[in-house]
Amino acid sequence: MADRSGTDEHVLRFKQEPILKEQWAREDERLLWFDLPSQGYVASVIGGQSRIPHVALNEVRGSLVDAPEWPLPSEQLVNGRFLGEEWADDPSIMWWVFAAGPSEDAVLLGDHLVQVPDEAFLVMTTQRFAVVVKGKHLADEEQASGGGLFGRAKAVAAQVQRVAESVKSDNGPVSYAEVPVERIARVEAVDLGCGIPRATFIRLEFTDGSALLARVPRGFAEAHAEHFAS
Numbered sequence: 001m002a003d004r005s006g007t008d009e010h011v012l013r014f015k016q017e018p019i020l021k022e023q024w025a026r027e028d029e030r031l032l033w034f035d036l037p038s039q040g041y042v043a044s045v046i047g048g049q050s051r052i053p054h055v056a057l058n059e060v061r062g063s064l065v066d067a068p069e070w071p072l073p074s075e076q077l078v079n080g081r082f083l084g085e086e087w088a089d090d091p092s093i094m095w096w097v098f099a100a101g102p103s104e105d106a107v108l109l110g111d112h113l114v115q116v117p118d119e120a121f122l123v124m125t126t127q128r129f130a131v132v133v134k135g136k137h138l139a140d141e142e143q144a145s146g147g148g149l150f151g152r153a154k155a156v157a158a159q160v161q162r163v164a165e166s167v168k169s170d171n172g173p174v175s176y177a178e179v180p181v182e183r184i185a186r187v188e189a190v191d192l193g194c195g196i197p198r199a200t201f202i203r204l205e206f207t208d209g210s211a212l213l214a215r216v217p218r219g220f221a222e223a224h225a226e227h228f229a230s
Contacts, residue, residue, distance in 0.1 A: 009217065012036055016121070024132060024173040025125060032227040034123040034132075035202075035216055040094025041073060042110045043087060047101055050080045052093070056111035057102040061176070062139030063115035070117075088193030088201070091215075096201075099210035105179050106210035112177035121173070122214055124187075124228060129204065130178035136170040183207045187228035189221030 013036065025031055042054040052073050073092045076082055087093055097110040112131045113120050121132040186205040190213070191198040201213040202221045216224070 009036065020121070020123060020132070020173055024123075024175070026127065029125045029127040032124045032126065033220075033224045034121050035214060035220075037118050037120055038094045038215070039068070039070060039118050040092055040215070041070070042095040042097065042114045043073065043077070043093050044097035044099070044107070044110055046097065046099045046107060052077045052080070052087075054097060054110050054114055056114055058108055058111045060108075060111050060115055061141065063137060064139055065116045065119050065137050068117040085192040086194065088199045088215075089195045091199075094215045096213040097210070098213075099208075104208045104210035105183055105206040106204070106212040109177055109179065109212055116176065120176070124224070126181065128175075128178045128180050129184060131176045132173045133176050134171050135174045138174065138176065179206065184228075187225050189225045 013034075016034070016036070017031070020034060021031055041052070043052040044050070044054040046057070071092065072078060073090050077087055077090055077093070087096065095110060095113055097106045099107045101107075109129075109131055116131075116133050116137055119133050119137050123130045123132050183206050184204060185207045186203075188203050188205075190201050190203050192201055192213075193199045197218070200216055200218045200221045202216050202224045203211055203213045205211045
């Protein structure tokens with residue numbers, strides 16, 4: 001899986017920030033931070049059961065992005081033979097979901113992330129946390145993929161559609177899934193794993209008790225947490 005250099009990261013962020021502000025953000029909200037698309041897998045522990053890689057448990061709007069051909073996470077992880085934070089030492093795991101059940105916010109976000117590999121921006125504003133993609137990567141609204149809980153997924157899709165309708169270009173950014181900030185209990189930077197240096201993640205804890213962890217470049221996690229708290 002390819003890693004971006006610090007220079008590449010800076011250039012891509014410089015190009016993307018005005019696009020998000022001008023084409024995606026609402027007039028009355030402020031962009032706090034965003035993470036660029038990454039090559040890597042979503043993993044999860046839901047109701048005590050690990051899924052590595054994670055597969056969508058809810059019905060979500062279909063994606064036109066091809067399934068990746070990346071190397072799978074280590075056999076030890078895939079088979080559930082890991083303890084505590086050991087999963088964080090596998091660089092193929094970019095996002096980790098913890099939840100009690102499939103209807104919780106972190107799972108819904110993870111379900112959408114797995115549909116758009118290497119195409120999803122994670123964006124935090126003063127109003128919402130969103131999985132954002134280019135409109136051209138999404139299938140027609142009536143096309144869905146994934147598992148059950150269709151009612152809630154339809155509500156998410158309707159919310160996404162309202163945003164998408166305001167975007168004229170198929171290449172413009174649209175929300176694929178989002179959670180209002182009122183449902184976010186905490187955002188914090190955490191170092192995990194047994195490696196040296198340890199892996200850095202931003203951890204979003206939701207009011208339903210679920211959590212989404214995203215691997216981020218060192219130094220970004222602290223800034224993300226500070227922006228949310230300020």
